[in-house]
Amino acid sequence: MTICSTAFVTLGRAQASALGRPDLPIAVIAHPFGLRTREEVRGIAEQCVDDIARLVAGNKP
Amino acid sequence: MSESAPNSARFEAPDDLDAINRLYRERRWSDGLPVVPPTVERVERMLRHARRPREEVVARVAPGFGAATVERIAINAVLAGCDPEALPVLIAATEAVVEPQFNLQGIQATTNPVAVWIIVNGPAAQKLGVNAAFNCLGQGAWANATIGRALRLVLQNIGGALPGEMDRATQGQPGKFTFCCAENEAANPWEPLHVERGYGRGASTVTVVGAEGTMNMNTHTKDAGELLRAFAETMMHPPSNDYCHGGEPWLALGPEHAEILSRAGLSKAEVKRRLWEGSKMPAGRMTGKDLLRVQDSRGAELGKIGPDTLLPVSHRPEDIHIIVAGGPGTHSTYIPSFGNTQAVTREITE
Numbered sequence: 001m002t003i004c005s006t007a008f009v010t011l012g013r014a015q016a017s018a019l020g021r022p023d024l025p026i027a028v029i030a031h032p033f034g035l036r037t038r039e040e041v042r043g044i045a046e047q048c049v050d051d052i053a054r055l056v057a058g059n060k061p
Numbered sequence: 062m063s064e065s066a067p068n069s070a071r072f073e074a075p076d077d078l079d080a081i082n083r084l085y086r087e088r089r090w091s092d093g094l095p096v097v098p099p100t101v102e103r104v105e106r107m108l109r110h111a112r113r114p115r116e117e118v119v120a121r122v123a124p125g126f127g128a129a130t131v132e133r134i135a136i137n138a139v140l141a142g143c144d145p146e147a148l149p150v151l152i153a154a155t156e157a158v159v160e161p162q163f164n165l166q167g168i169q170a171t172t173n174p175v176a177v178w179i180i181v182n183g184p185a186a187q188k189l190g191v192n193a194a195f196n197c198l199g200q201g202a203w204a205n206a207t208i209g210r211a212l213r214l215v216l217q218n219i220g221g222a223l224p225g226e227m228d229r230a231t232q233g234q235p236g237k238f239t240f241c242c243a244e245n246e247a248a249n250p251w252e253p254l255h256v257e258r259g260y261g262r263g264a265s266t267v268t269v270v271g272a273e274g275t276m277n278m279n280t281h282t283k284d285a286g287e288l289l290r291a292f293a294e295t296m297m298h299p300p301s302n303d304y305c306h307g308g309e310p311w312l313a314l315g316p317e318h319a320e321i322l323s324r325a326g327l328s329k330a331e332v333k334r335r336l337w338e339g340s341k342m343p344a345g346r347m348t349g350k351d352l353l354r355v356q357d358s359r360g361a362e363l364g365k366i367g368p369d370t371l372l373p374v375s376h377r378p379e380d381i382h383i384i385v386a387g388g389p390g391t392h393s394t395y396i397p398s399f400g401n402t403q404a405v406t407r408e409i410t411e
């Protein structure tokens with residue numbers, strides 16, 4: 001699996017298909033990060049960590 | 062054994078230029094400019110200048126990893142309006158961009174405006190009419206315009222880097238339409254680029270560069286030291302991928318500026334060394350966030366990096382590259398790189 005921000009999902013999907021893995025699970029996180037504080041980014045990570053762990057384990061959310 | 066891929070699909074199209082261009086526009090097979098219809102006859106004429114079979118895969122082009130067969134490269138060359146004799150340059154350029162050190166994946170999919178700049182050296186440049194003199198980075202020379210455009214179409218149509226899809230450039234740059242010139246070897250007081258990079262003087266080569274853009278440097282000084290200082294200060298550029306990662310910036314020196322440096326007894330290597338020293342930039346000129354990025358990217362190379370650390374633009378002086386290009390005048394061009402890329406040179410052998 002991989003993690004993309006919303007602005008890069010199109011690229012992520014197309015890239016996965018080009019590499020022969022069109023069903024690759026992609027966790028999507030709101031874009032952008034650049035304007036957020038480290039604390040805000042940490043908060044986002046805590047919100048989505050369970051979903052990402054599920055994707056790593058091979059179960060779709 | 063070399064890889065091969067099926068011949069390209071054929072479309073029946075009306076014998077009407079407007080209708081054909083509408084088809085290319087709808088399918089996003091162009092760069093936004095009208096194309097030359099790649100009829101069977103035109104593609105065949107182009108293919109007469111290839112030594113390899115049409116179905117041979119020259120390269121797999123990131124980020125879509127489409128198969129760049131000889132035939133598909135020829136089709137894109139026709140679309141761009143290339144003379145058939147230019148096909149070998151495009152085949153060599155396609156081979157060059159997929160070398161791992163060029164980092165085509167990054168260059169094609171990044172938000173950075175990076176374009177691929179093609180430099181042609183050796184007898185092929187003159188034979189094909191690639192302009193190395195007046196306005197060599199501008200309009201007016203058929204070979205410069207069409208060869209650069211054809212490589213862009215290869216990158217987009219075969220590599221799949223469509224703007225807004227896999228090409229994620231925030232703004233891009235005009236050089237993404239076309240960016241090609243020759244080196245003005247006759248006006249170069251030093252060895253030309255291809256000789257510096259290990260090829261014989263009589264060889265013809267193509268060099269590809271991941272170029273962020275062009276910055277003109279107009280100075281009337283006749284003093285070599287002042288000239289180098291002006292160049293070095295232009296290179297210092299805080300929001301720069303070169304300083305962030307240690308890159309490969311380029312200078313296209315106008316012949317008059319090159320002569321000033323040469324008359325002062327400076328070799329090309331010494332010019333690079335002095336530019337490298339003179340362009341060291343205090344890391345504190347970067348924004349706080351960019352200072353964190355450079356600490357991540359260059360900590361292993363430079364050790365602890367603080368605001369007073371002097372950042373070199375590249376890992377080594379020899380990573381600054383110099384060509385001589387253009388006609389008379391007091392102008393040279395600084396061409397910063399994408400940072401995470403190394404230029405690649407290939408001999409034109411077809």
